Amino acid sequence: MDQFILNLLVVGATFALYIGIAIWARAGSTAEFYAASQGIHPVTNGMATAADWMSAASFISMAGLIAFVGYDNSTYLMGWTGGYVLLALLLAPYLRKFGRFTVPEFIGDRFYSLPARLVAVLALIVASVTYVIGQMTGVGVAFSNLLEVPSHIGILIGAAVVFFYAVLGGMKGITYTQVAQYVVLITAYTIPAVFVSLAMTGNPIPPLGLFSEHTASGQPLLERLDDVVTDLGFREYTMNHDSMLNMTLFTLSLMIGTAGLPHVIIRFFTVPKVADARWSAGWALVFIALLYLVAPAVGAMTRLNIIDTIYPEGTDNPPVQFEERPDWMRTWEVTGLVNWDDLNEDGRVQFYNDDSDDFAAEAEERGWEGNELTVNNDILVLASPQIGGLPGWVIALAAAGGIAAALSTAAGLLLAISGTISNDVVKGWLAPNISERGELLTARIAMALAIVLATYLGLNPPGFAAETVALAFGLAAASLFPALMMGIFSPKINDKGATTGMLVGLLFTVAYIFTYKGIFFIPGTNFLPDTSEYWVFGIATVSVGAVGAMLNFATAFIISSMTEEPPEEIQELVESIRVPRGSGGAQDH
Amino acid sequence: MSENPSASAYWKANIRIIRICLVIWALVSFGFGLILRPLLSGIPVGGTDLGFWFAQQGSIIVFIALIFFYAWYMNRIDREHGVDEV
Numbered sequence: 197m198d199q200f201i202l203n204l205l206v207v208g209a210t211f212a213l214y215i216g217i218a219i220w221a222r223a224g225s226t227a228e229f230y231a232a233s234q235g236i237h238p239v240t241n242g243m244a245t246a247a248d249w250m251s252a253a254s255f256i257s258m259a260g261l262i263a264f265v266g267y268d269n270s271t272y273l274m275g276w277t278g279g280y281v282l283l284a285l286l287l288a289p290y291l292r293k294f295g296r297f298t299v300p301e302f303i304g305d306r307f308y309s310l311p312a313r314l315v316a317v318l319a320l321i322v323a324s325v326t327y328v329i330g331q332m333t334g335v336g337v338a339f340s341n342l343l344e345v346p347s348h349i350g351i352l353i354g355a356a357v358v359f360f361y362a363v364l365g366g367m368k369g370i371t372y373t374q375v376a377q378y379v380v381l382i383t384a385y386t387i388p389a390v391f392v393s394l395a396m397t398g399n400p401i402p403p404l405g406l407f408s409e410h411t412a413s414g415q416p417l418l419e420r421l422d423d424v425v426t427d428l429g430f431r432e433y434t435m436n437h438d439s440m441l442n443m444t445l446f447t448l449s450l451m452i453g454t455a456g457l458p459h460v461i462i463r464f465f466t467v468p469k470v471a472d473a474r475w476s477a478g479w480a481l482v483f484i485a486l487l488y489l490v491a492p493a494v495g496a497m498t499r500l501n502i503i504d505t506i507y508p509e510g511t512d513n514p515p516v517q518f519e520e521r522p523d524w525m526r527t528w529e530v531t532g533l534v535n536w537d538d539l540n541e542d543g544r545v546q547f548y549n550d551d552s553d554d555f556a557a558e559a560e561e562r563g564w565e566g567n568e569l570t571v572n573n574d575i576l577v578l579a580s581p582q583i584g585g586l587p588g589w590v591i592a593l594a595a596a597g598g599i600a601a602a603l604s605t606a607a608g609l610l611l612a613i614s615g616t617i618s619n620d621v622v623k624g625w626l627a628p629n630i631s632e633r634g635e636l637l638t639a640r641i642a643m644a645l646a647i648v649l650a651t652y653l654g655l656n657p658p659g660f661a662a663e664t665v666a667l668a669f670g671l672a673a674a675s676l677f678p679a680l681m682m683g684i685f686s687p688k689i690n691d692k693g694a695t696t697g698m699l700v701g702l703l704f705t706v707a708y709i710f711t712y713k714g715i716f717f718i719p720g721t722n723f724l725p726d727t728s729e730y731w732v733f734g735i736a737t738v739s740v741g742a743v744g745a746m747l748n749f750a751t752a753f754i755i756s757s758m759t760e761e762p763p764e765e766i767q768e769l770v771e772s773i774r775v776p777r778g779s780g781g782a783q784d785h
Numbered sequence: 786m787s788e789n790p791s792a793s794a795y796w797k798a799n800i801r802i803i804r805i806c807l808v809i810w811a812l813v814s815f816g817f818g819l820i821l822r823p824l825l826s827g828i829p830v831g832g833t834d835l836g837f838w839f840a841q842q843g844s845i846i847v848f849i850a851l852i853f854f855y856a857w858y859m860n861r862i863d864r865e866h867g868v869d870e871v
Contacts (some may be wrong), residue, residue, distance in 0.1 A: 262841075267837055267840065267841075270818060270837075270840035270841050273840070273841055273844075273845065274814045274818055274840060274844050274845070277844070277845045277848055278810065278814050278844065278848055280848065280852065281806070281807075281810045281848050281851055281852060284852040284855060284856070285803050285806055285807065285852075285855055286803070289859075403842055406831070406841075406842075407830055407831025407832065407833075407838065408831060415832070416831050416832025416833075417831070417832060418831060418832035418833045418837075419832035419833070420832070422832075434832075434833040434834075434837050436822070440819060440820060443819055444815055444819055444820065447814065447815065447819070448815075469870045470870060471856070471859070471860055471863070471869070471870065474852070474855065474856035474859060474860075475853075475856045477852050477856075478849060478852035478853045478856055481845075481848060481849050481852060482849055485845050485846070485849060488845055489842055489845060489846075492841045492842075771792060774792070774795075774796055774799075775792060775795065775868040776863055776868055776869060776870050777863075777867075777868045777869060777870055777871070778870075779870055
């Protein structure tokens with residue numbers, strides 16, 4: 197069968213599945229729409245959380261991020277998983293006990309303050325909207341590169357599918373589609389990885405293969421990789437090159453940002469009991485780890501594979517003739533994600549690090565006039581079935597997996613946005629007397645508008661789209677996580693302390709990012725160049741969320757100690773969320 | 786504030802176990818995976834060293850173990866202090 201038809205069939209079948217689930221899991225009340233009536237099994241919720249969390253970036257980009265940098269980008273692996281320990285120990289069980297529907301609602305009630313609630317709404321919306329843009333463009337990338345469907349049509353199809361199940365089913369519909377999407381994405385990710393690992397190391401389990409012997413050379417795989425990359429002037433794969441302070445703060449920012457992201461937190465409102473919220477965080481991390489343990493193996497093996505196919509005679513001999521280039525180059529040069537430019541006009545593909553001063557002499561001696569091959573990070577995962585020579589249906593599955601990863605995360609973000617608009621802005625502030633039916637309708641309208649906005653931004657991504665992930669994690673880390681944690685662990689923190697703390701964390705983080713990236717990311721409006729010698733203590737903009745969080749904590753403690761204690765009933769509220777007993781069912785209010 | 790002696794003992798037990806878990810959490814990631822990696826460089830693991838393994842695999846496996854241990858341990862503490870859900 198033609199690959200194009202096969203791709204369409206597989207992706208079409210997954211879409212039909214999502215729509216079928218949506219019709220089966222319609223939401224009839226606000227409790228179902230916001231929190232699936234707190235009736236989701238902890239393992240089911242763990243799986244849905246894994247799909248909710250693993251975005252287009254995890255599925256498509258992460259293996260490439262590790263492959264082309266090596267050890268230093270282990271920060272992504274630890275940062276994006278370590279946050280679940282914080283979530284399980286510090287937030288999820290208590291917020292589940294609190295038993296309401298949104299993150300700003302907890303902040304507003306605990307700090308008995310509408311301004312605190314609205315600051316939390318602002319942080320939630322900015323973090324979630326910036327994040328959702330990346331998901332919509334990710335859907336477009338998967339469609340255009342794998343299905344040969346123009347990117348904008350792909351985005352519109354994806355948005356229509358999300359519209360259907362998210363507006364109809366709310367949290368309930370989203371939960372069950374996320375479970376289906378998890379199965380699709382993990383199958384798509386692991387099958388090619390197993391074959392690649394088997395071919396390169398003889399071990400079918402990729403995380404074990406990573407630390408095994410490379411069959412072709414008889415050397416350990418990582419030692420072999422270090423040898424070939426340094427032969428071409430690249431930095432050693434397994435060694436540390438970045439500043440340790442920056443790596444530590446970056447990892448910490450990702451961890452507390454992960455724990456503070458509202459679309460992840462609200463998933464833990466859907467389980468029946470407080471104990472389930474604890475177990476569920478463990479299951480979520482198990483399902484996430486299936487991908488996160490495979491990704492570094494895919495990264496290292498594919499990097500070695502790429503170099504081996506460019507230098508079939510070894511790195512000491514001339515690289516391959518362009519006319520005899522490997523198949524993966526032929527396929528991907530069409531998309532522009534692989535580029536070859538014959539600088540020295542010898543008809544061969546020189547692939548090396550032309551930024552290395554140490555390697556410059558050798559390059560000159562070999563008659564090389566610059567690196568001729570650029571490989572985009574993102575093709576690593578999408579091309580791995582082809583590099584492994586796998587059958588057509590596996591390639592089709594990779595497309596369905598990439599789309600599933602993007603859609604499941606988009607739906608979770610859209611629910612967080614629409615829930616906060618109907619529950620916190622409309623019911624909590626503008627129209628407190630709205631009826632249950634009115635609130636449900638508002639939630640659906642807010643969801644529909646959020647999808648239209650996300651689609652528009654996906655079709656016309658602002659120039660800064662790639663930069664905004666740092667902003668989303670930075671905001672969640674610097675504003676929401678500290679407020680939630682202090683709300684549970686420090687009964688003496690009052691309204692003024694929490695509100696000022698959130699504002700200080702938020703403004704500091706935004707100001708630091710804008711200083712180097714430009715005001716609202718507009719090029720040319722930055723005050724300082726975005727390079728390490730200008731960063732304060734060498735702290736990169738992506739790592740600053742952890743510093744913002746510390747300022748938030750410090751400000752809240754100082755202001756609270758200078759102003760009056762929280763009222764009696766708030767201290768009692770804190771006492772009550774600390775014990776599991778009496779968690780009860782969904783509270784309609 | 787209602788000073789229930791059992792509730793405060795329960796909370797103390799909870800804080801104690803959270804502290805222990807977070808020390809291990811930090812040790813395997815920021816410690817073995819990043820800052821203390823040079824100390825582990827003598828221990829070879831598959832072509833590299835133990836610190837690299839912790840950074841790319843070990844920390845994640847320990848994170849999972851920590852969450853399941855905490856969930857199991859807290860269920861026991863919940864029952865012992867009579868605050869479990871019925």
